[in-house]
Amino acid sequence: MQEITIQQQIEIARLNETAMSSKSLRSRKVVDLAFKNINYSVVDTKGQSRQILKNLDGFCKGGEVTAILGASGAGKTSLLNILSARISNTKTARLTGKVFVNNIEYNSETFSNFAAYVMQNDVLFETLSPREAFEFVANLKYTDPELKIRRVEETIKTMKLERCQNAMIGGPNLKGISGGEKKRTSIGFELVTNPCCILLDEPTSGLDSFTAFQIIHELTLLAHDQDRTIVFTIHQPSSDIYLLFDRIMLLVQGKFIYQGPRSNLVDYFKGIGFSCPDHSNPLDYMISIMHQESQTNVDNFQTYFKEYDNYWASNVLKEIEQSSKSQIQFKKVETSTLYQINLIAKRALKSYFRDRLLIRQRFGMALFMGLLIGGTFYGIGSTQGTYVDYSSLAGLLFFLCMNMTFSSLFPVVLQFATERDVFLREENSKLYTTFSYFMGKSFVEVPFCLITPIIQELILYWMVGLNHMNGGIVVTHIFIAVLTCLNGNSIGLMAGCAFNDIKAATGFVPLALLPLFAFSGFYANPKQFYDWIGWIQYVSPIKYSFEAIARNEFQSRSYDFGDPNDVLGFNVGQWESVGILIAFFLVIRMFAFMFLHSLRQKQQ
Numbered sequence: 001m002q003e004i005t006i007q008q009q010i011e012i013a014r015l016n017e018t019a020m021s022s023k024s025l026r027s028r029k030v031v032d033l034a035f036k037n038i039n040y041s042v043v044d045t046k047g048q049s050r051q052i053l054k055n056l057d058g059f060c061k062g063g064e065v066t067a068i069l070g071a072s073g074a075g076k077t078s079l080l081n082i083l084s085a086r087i088s089n090t091k092t093a094r095l096t097g098k099v100f101v102n103n104i105e106y107n108s109e110t111f112s113n114f115a116a117y118v119m120q121n122d123v124l125f126e127t128l129s130p131r132e133a134f135e136f137v138a139n140l141k142y143t144d145p146e147l148k149i150r151r152v153e154e155t156i157k158t159m160k161l162e163r164c165q166n167a168m169i170g171g172p173n174l175k176g177i178s179g180g181e182k183k184r185t186s187i188g189f190e191l192v193t194n195p196c197c198i199l200l201d202e203p204t205s206g207l208d209s210f211t212a213f214q215i216i217h218e219l220t221l222l223a224h225d226q227d228r229t230i231v232f233t234i235h236q237p238s239s240d241i242y243l244l245f246d247r248i249m250l251l252v253q254g255k256f257i258y259q260g261p262r263s264n265l266v267d268y269f270k271g272i273g274f275s276c277p278d279h280s281n282p283l284d285y286m287i288s289i290m291h292q293e294s295q296t297n298v299d300n301f302q303t304y305f306k307e308y309d310n311y312w313a314s315n316v317l318k319e320i321e322q323s324s325k326s327q328i329q330f331k332k333v334e335t336s337t338l339y340q341i342n343l344i345a346k347r348a349l350k351s352y353f354r355d356r357l358l359i360r361q362r363f364g365m366a367l368f369m370g371l372l373i374g375g376t377f378y379g380i381g382s383t384q385g386t387y388v389d390y391s392s393l394a395g396l397l398f399f400l401c402m403n404m405t406f407s408s409l410f411p412v413v414l415q416f417a418t419e420r421d422v423f424l425r426e427e428n429s430k431l432y433t434t435f436s437y438f439m440g441k442s443f444v445e446v447p448f449c450l451i452t453p454i455i456q457e458l459i460l461y462w463m464v465g466l467n468h469m470n471g472g473i474v475v476t477h478i479f480i481a482v483l484t485c486l487n488g489n490s491i492g493l494m495a496g497c498a499f500n501d502i503k504a505a506t507g508f509v510p511l512a513l514l515p516l517f518a519f520s521g522f523y524a525n526p527k528q529f530y531d532w533i534g535w536i537q538y539v540s541p542i543k544y545s546f547e548a549i550a551r552n553e554f555q556s557r558s559y560d561f562g563d564p565n566d567v568l569g570f571n572v573g574q575w576e577s578v579g580i581l582i583a584f585f586l587v588i589r590m591f592a593f594m595f596l597h598s599l600r601q602k603q604q
């Protein structure tokens with residue numbers, strides 16, 4: 001008999017282990033979801049309270065597919081959001097009731113340890129491929145390198161993404177994979193963590209009927225073959241899709257009118273006097289008798305509710321009573337903050353280099369502005385002595401401060417706006433902490449704020465003929481330019497984190513900056529500011545940038561009218577201004593972090 005080498009033995013052992021673990025991942029613990037006495041109301045813009053969900057009890061069996069259906073506005077998404085612990089009490093929303101997994105109450109902190117939520121919109125990092133997206137999650141959720149690889153491979157296989165695993169996901173401005181593949185990637189993104197339960201909000205919306213069927217079929221396999229609990233809301237499914245459901249919940253005006261096996265649905269409604277016509281899709285018929293536009297339907301609602309209370313309500317309570325009591329482990333894999341920051345920064349960097357437009361925009365802008373400013377102010381630094389020389393130079397220096405603030409501010413507002421939902425989704429899934437995301441993003445932004453002003457200033461410095469008495473003056477000028485960029489970048493990040501809407505952020509920022517520019521000492525002399533309003537100069541980072549850069553430039557230059565620093569009414573000092581700029585950078589970043597943190601809390 002041929003001898004097996006040690007290497008082969010190791011390989012066989014590894015394959016056996018892989019097969020065993022893969023099996024163990026499949027034959028997982030079944031979890032039952034339940035909810036009791038769910039009441040949810042919201043206050044509208046006129047201060048009127050409106051009850052969306054009314055005293056709901058429900059049960060979603062482990063290893064089964066539960067579909068939540070109802071007319072538009074019936075409360076399906078609200079219910080799913082409550083099940084995924086994404087809704088909490090706020091000033092305008094009131095939620096009472098409890099949600100359970102295997103009879104244990106859960107909340108937003110514990111939800112992600114056994115379940116995952118797939119949003120209606122595919123919120124994915126556009127510049128990554130499906131494989132890279134899965135690797136990102138696996139790296140954050142697993143510590144064992146082999147397990148990481150196995151989970152990624154399994155997910156790609158399960159979600160049938162082999163063909164497009166290395167293609168860019170893409171988005172509105174970036175060509176990428178198809179809608180169906182995106183939906184599979186969204187589900188796969190959650191599947192990597194091997195959740196016992198997956199909740200999905202309208203997983204078929206925007207997909208053609210064949211792709212929709214495929215997606216629901218794959219979800220059915222996840223439930224039946226891998227014992228996962230699958231719950232989703234869905235709009236008007238085809239009759240093929242209808243046959244894939246195990247359990248159905250029908251909602252009308254925030255109350256259940258049916259909750260039980262799919263197979264009983266038609267007979268139940270026939271029994272209470274609502275017969276589905278032969279050869280028609282039962283769910284089309286259900287939707288037709290549930291919508292509120294027809295007065296006949298509205299008149300029948302009371303019958304549906306009464307019959308539900310008579311027939312299903314106690315049944316559901318019994319099912320809740322009998323739901324699995326087996327212990328579930330709220331397992332939490334926590335990677336270190338440094339590790340999270342490293343992964344987030346690497347991903348952001350990869351994104352920058354793949355989204356060429358962004359890179360071109362930032363570096364191209366620096367190059368262009370360097371040449372433009374250099375050309376416009378060509379040679380003005382070489383002449384000195386008169387008021388005209390001074391005024392052109394002061395104008396240039398102030399223009400530089402403005403330009404560096406704006407050019408580093410807007411890219412980050414726009415970029416954060418596109419990434420905000422990804423952050424909220426990933427933070428919600430407890431992939432990383434807000435702090436790690438913030439630091440990861442900051443680490444990638446800082447090099448841009450170093451490189452772009454250096455490119456710009458090196459081009460224009462010699463063209464304009466700025467002060468090069470010694471190397472120290474040149475280095476200090478560039479250092480102040482970098483600090484100005486960092487402050488602009490921080491203001492952009494703060495605005496991106498503070499506003500929910502990109503239009504509001506981009507509209508507000510110039511408005512807020514205008515007084516800061518007006519009081520920065522170039523347009524009006526600080527000596528002439530009225531006391532009651534003059535304080536604005538002290539909260540303007542541009543004032544300190546201008547004073548620092550101008551004092552640096554004017555040293556060893558002499559003018560016939562006296563000291564330009566006095567004429568400009570500078571009142572802080574060069575290095576003091578630099579110190580304040582550093583302090584501004586830290587404080588604005590801190591505010592940005594606080595806004596990001598509160599954005600995340602608002603989302604909950």
Ligand SMILES: Nc1ncnc2c1ncn2[C@@H]1O[C@H](COP(=O)(O)OP(=O)(O)OP(=O)(O)O)[C@@H](O)[C@H]1O
Pocket residue numbers: 042043044052070071072073074075076077078079093
């Ligand atoms: N935070 C909120 N503030 C005000 N109204 C809300 C809020 N959340 C939900 N609603 C209202 O509650 C009702 C139910 O909303 P929900 O999104 O749950 O319905 P839905 O059944 O999922 O509808 P659709 O199928 O159209 O998505 C709607 O009329 C909606 O306008």
